[in-house]
Amino acid sequence: MSTSATIAAPAISTEHLTRRFGDLVAVQDVNLRVAPGQFFGFLGPNGAGKSTTIKMLTGLLAPSSGRMQILGIELTQDSVAVKRQIGVVPEGMALFGRLTGSEYLNFVGRMYGLDRVTAAKRTAELLDFMQLVDQPKALVTDYSHGMQKKLALAAAVIHGPKILFLDEPFEGVDAIASNTLKSMLQNMISRGATIFLTSHVLEIVERLCSHVAIIHRGQLVAQGSLEELRAGVEAQAAAALTAAGAPHEIDAPAPAPGAKLTLEQIFLRIVGGTRRTDQELSWLG
Amino acid sequence: MAGLTFSSETRGQFSAVARVRWQLFLNSMRTIRGRMEIVARVFTFLAFGMGGIVGSIAIGFTAWYFVYSGRADWLPVLLWPVFLFWQFVPVMASAFTENVDSSNLLRFPLTFPCYFLIRIAYGSLDPPTLMSSLWLLGMSIGIACASPLLFVPAAAVLLLFAIFNILLARMLFTWMERWLAQRRAREILGVLFLFMVIGFQFIAPLLRHFGNRSQPAVSRVALQALPIERLTPPGLAGEIIAHSLRGEYPLALGWFALLGAYTLAVLWLLNLRLRAQYRGENLSEALARTAAPMAKQQIRPGWTIPGVSGAVSAVLEKEIHYLSRSGPTLFTLVMPVVVLLIFRFSPGKTDGAGGLLGHAFDLAFPVGAAYTLLILTNLVYNSFGADAAGIQFYFVSPLRFREILLGKNLTHSLLLVIEMVLVWAAASLLYRPPPWDIVLATLTGVFFALVVNLTAGNLLSVYTPKKVDLAALGRQRASQVTALVSLGIQAAVLGLCALAILLARAYHHLWLAAIIFAALAAIAIVIYFLVLKRLDSIVLQRREAMITELCRA
Numbered sequence: 001m002s003t004s005a006t007i008a009a010p011a012i013s014t015e016h017l018t019r020r021f022g023d024l025v026a027v028q029d030v031n032l033r034v035a036p037g038q039f040f041g042f043l044g045p046n047g048a049g050k051s052t053t054i055k056m057l058t059g060l061l062a063p064s065s066g067r068m069q070i071l072g073i074e075l076t077q078d079s080v081a082v083k084r085q086i087g088v089v090p091e092g093m094a095l096f097g098r099l100t101g102s103e104y105l106n107f108v109g110r111m112y113g114l115d116r117v118t119a120a121k122r123t124a125e126l127l128d129f130m131q132l133v134d135q136p137k138a139l140v141t142d143y144s145h146g147m148q149k150k151l152a153l154a155a156a157v158i159h160g161p162k163i164l165f166l167d168e169p170f171e172g173v174d175a176i177a178s179n180t181l182k183s184m185l186q187n188m189i190s191r192g193a194t195i196f197l198t199s200h201v202l203e204i205v206e207r208l209c210s211h212v213a214i215i216h217r218g219q220l221v222a223q224g225s226l227e228e229l230r231a232g233v234e235a236q237a238a239a240a241l242t243a244a245g246a247p248h249e250i251d252a253p254a255p256a257p258g259a260k261l262t263l264e265q266i267f268l269r270i271v272g273g274t275r276r277t278d279q280e281l282s283w284l285g
Numbered sequence: 286m287a288g289l290t291f292s293s294e295t296r297g298q299f300s301a302v303a304r305v306r307w308q309l310f311l312n313s314m315r316t317i318r319g320r321m322e323i324v325a326r327v328f329t330f331l332a333f334g335m336g337g338i339v340g341s342i343a344i345g346f347t348a349w350y351f352v353y354s355g356r357a358d359w360l361p362v363l364l365w366p367v368f369l370f371w372q373f374v375p376v377m378a379s380a381f382t383e384n385v386d387s388s389n390l391l392r393f394p395l396t397f398p399c400y401f402l403i404r405i406a407y408g409s410l411d412p413p414t415l416m417s418s419l420w421l422l423g424m425s426i427g428i429a430c431a432s433p434l435l436f437v438p439a440a441a442v443l444l445l446f447a448i449f450n451i452l453l454a455r456m457l458f459t460w461m462e463r464w465l466a467q468r469r470a471r472e473i474l475g476v477l478f479l480f481m482v483i484g485f486q487f488i489a490p491l492l493r494h495f496g497n498r499s500q501p502a503v504s505r506v507a508l509q510a511l512p513i514e515r516l517t518p519p520g521l522a523g524e525i526i527a528h529s530l531r532g533e534y535p536l537a538l539g540w541f542a543l544l545g546a547y548t549l550a551v552l553w554l555l556n557l558r559l560r561a562q563y564r565g566e567n568l569s570e571a572l573a574r575t576a577a578p579m580a581k582q583q584i585r586p587g588w589t590i591p592g593v594s595g596a597v598s599a600v601l602e603k604e605i606h607y608l609s610r611s612g613p614t615l616f617t618l619v620m621p622v623v624v625l626l627i628f629r630f631s632p633g634k635t636d637g638a639g640g641l642l643g644h645a646f647d648l649a650f651p652v653g654a655a656y657t658l659l660i661l662t663n664l665v666y667n668s669f670g671a672d673a674a675g676i677q678f679y680f681v682s683p684l685r686f687r688e689i690l691l692g693k694n695l696t697h698s699l700l701l702v703i704e705m706v707l708v709w710a711a712a713s714l715l716y717r718p719p720p721w722d723i724v725l726a727t728l729t730g731v732f733f734a735l736v737v738n739l740t741a742g743n744l745l746s747v748y749t750p751k752k753v754d755l756a757a758l759g760r761q762r763a764s765q766v767t768a769l770v771s772l773g774i775q776a777a778v779l780g781l782c783a784l785a786i787l788l789a790r791a792y793h794h795l796w797l798a799a800i801i802f803a804a805l806a807a808i809a810i811v812i813y814f815l816v817l818k819r820l821d822s823i824v825l826q827r828r829e830a831m832i833t834e835l836c837r838a
Binding site for chain 2: 058059060061062080081083084086088090092093094095096097098099102103106107108110111112113115116117119120121123124127139155
């Protein structure tokens with residue numbers, strides 16, 4: 001792979017990426033394309049195939065079929081070269097509970113090939129940035145969920161990756177920590193890194209991400225910039241209105257007159273509407 | 286335990302826990318690995334069951350003989366081994382004992398008595414309890430055959446003795462878990478152990494001193510100790526049966542009450558521990574420390590091990606951190622020395638100075654070495670067990686699994702070297718320094734066994750991993766399949782070693798065994814590196830199964 005080819009290549013691309021678990025097709029024919037430097041949000045309802053996709057892209061799961069390229073390198077051909085360039089916060093956070101935070105970061109740094117001194121220096125900087133210096137002797141297993149998330153993110157960036165894969169990075173993180181994480185991610189983007197994240201917090205995705213893809217029942221149903229998605233949904237709604245000749249009953253909240261569709265509204269329109277619950281679970285206090 | 290009423294809610298909770306355990310058992314059979322686990326478990330239980338039944342017949346027959354021949358006073362001779370087996374085996378083999386984690390029950394509205402009973406019920410389903418119970422059953426049948434009228438009192442006493450033992454075993458386990466969880470307590474236990482080892486040095490001269498005395502003097506000491514022995518639980522149980530046989534019922538009842546008081550005392554101590562757990566006790570070491578706000582930390586750079594890459598050094602450093610924080614593992618590592626102590630001071634067939642090894646003092650070092658290999662099984666054969674969700678990191682890092690396993694293998698080898706030095710020192714102090722040819726043969730034999738174990742261990746760590754908790758006593762056990770396969774491998778290795786030693790002895794040159802072991806080790810090393818070379822592709826095939834097993838909650 002030549003340098004120019006690597007630069008020209010998309011940061012992440014998949015072709016007909018498919019994953020089956022027995023009879024269940026968790027991910028089907030997904031064709032993703034993420035350009036270098038994009039802050040990319042990968043959305044979908046529970047069980048849609050988000051985590052399965054991110055696991056395949058990071059080498060935690062083998063695809064049943066299809067191709068994946070990271071920075072122009074075929075993942076299945078040279079996974080070690082790919083892994084050197086990426087940082088990952090997987091679903092389970094991949095932490096070693098019986099180490100202290102500094103021991104863990106030091107360990108991760110050296111596993112990514114940093115020399116002892118650099119690993120130690122970056123460990124100190126990251127612990128300071130993430131405000132994890134208060135309990136130097138505490139074991140990771142005794143950290144709060146939010147602290148563990150911050151530590152997992154620190155570990156994912158210690159080697160200065162070109163692409164960062166984050167599976168639900170804001171889940172269980174308080175507002176202060178969330179702010180710290182967001183500023184760090186935005187700094188990374190401004191320095192040319194690519195970030196691929198899944199999240200259920202659509203407000204955060206809307207604020208951070210320039211591009212979004214939506215997966216539903218294993219299939220990619222939308223992909224593009226926020227504006228492209230918004231325009232697509234609005235065009236669809238207009239077409240439906242024209243065809244029916246009357247306001248079409250859409251089972252999703254509508255924007256205030258004159259306001260733009262929010263990502264939540266776009267998401268709900270694409271994957272389906274809301275569910276009425278007032279007649280259900282009447283025994284609940 | 287006041288307040289335990291079997292309301293419909295309590296009954297519902299008991300049946301729900303039993304049902305969920307049954308459902309988990311059924312669900313575990315959905316996978317091939319799960320089915321293999323159950324087959325292995327059946328084999329294990331059959332082996333223990335056989336031991337239980339054979340022992341039960343032997344104990345039953347002996348009890349019959351004692352009662353029939355009017356020697357019911359001798360029943361403690363049978364009760365003591367049962368007591369010691371019941372109490373010491375689960376603790377000594379804590380790495381092979383299963384301690385069910387029931388902390389997740391705490392979120393349900395369980396009353397404390399209900400929680401207590403569930404803990405006792407599930408914590409007691411271990412092989413030593415089943416075997417010991419079978420032995421006591423055999424004993425009561427033997428007594429009943431000799432004297433049918435004695436059946437009811439004997440059964441009642443042995444039932445109380447069984448309850449006492451179940452509670453005592455759980456009590457010891459929970460308190461040890463408590464002590465081993467924190468560094469300060471571990472250090473105190475370590476110092477106590479050191480004193481114990483040094484103290485034992487004075488026992489040998491004492492034994493020799495008493496051993497040289499005339500027989501009546503020894504008997505006098507034994508007679509002086511007898512009243513104390515009668516007050517111990519096994520002594521009491523025997524006394525009650527003997528008094529019942531002689532029709533001395535008030536005395537029997539008195540002793541029965543005392544045994545009941547012991548049981549209540551143990552129950553109270555166990556209650557203290559379980560109540561703390563019920564209240565959500567956290568034995569974390571970190572929480573005991575005060576959080577001190579710090580400026581930017583000075584981080585000490587990681588270790589550098591000459592001759593290996595930085596990543597392998599990092600794995601080794603991480604493994605050492607893990608082991609040094611695992612009280613139960615450190616406790617297990619002391620066991621080879623304890624075994625030598627037991628061998629040294631248990632009654633032998635000679636003058637009492639040699640213990641179980643009799644005049645074969647030279648075997649102390651090989652015996653200790655063999656036991657060391659056995660206790661390392663759980664670590665070597667389940668290398669990723671303690672990593673839990675951390676296994677994901679290994680899969681996303683740019684490192685080959687052969688390097689990760691090399692780091693882990695180096696740690697385990699280092700541990701074995703340290704253990705060998707300790708065992709050699711203990712054998713030298715307790716017996717005498719082993720001759721050079723024995724040392725050479727043992728070391729080469731251990732080296733061969735180590736390479737075989739590491740090779741098989743690397744494969745089984747990938748094929749049948751099991752998440753373990755290094756911080757909790759009794760939660761380090763590898764999978765049943767691993768246990769069974771490793772047992773077979775150990776048996777094969779020991780068989781080969783025995784053959785080599787027999788051959789060497791036939792030629793009256795023990796160093797011949799060392800040469801044979803060295804040749805076997807050379808072959809084993811070639812296989813080790815061949816397996817290591819293929820490991821990355823095997824790991825890729827097993828990736829999903831490994832992550833699923835090790836990341837489960």
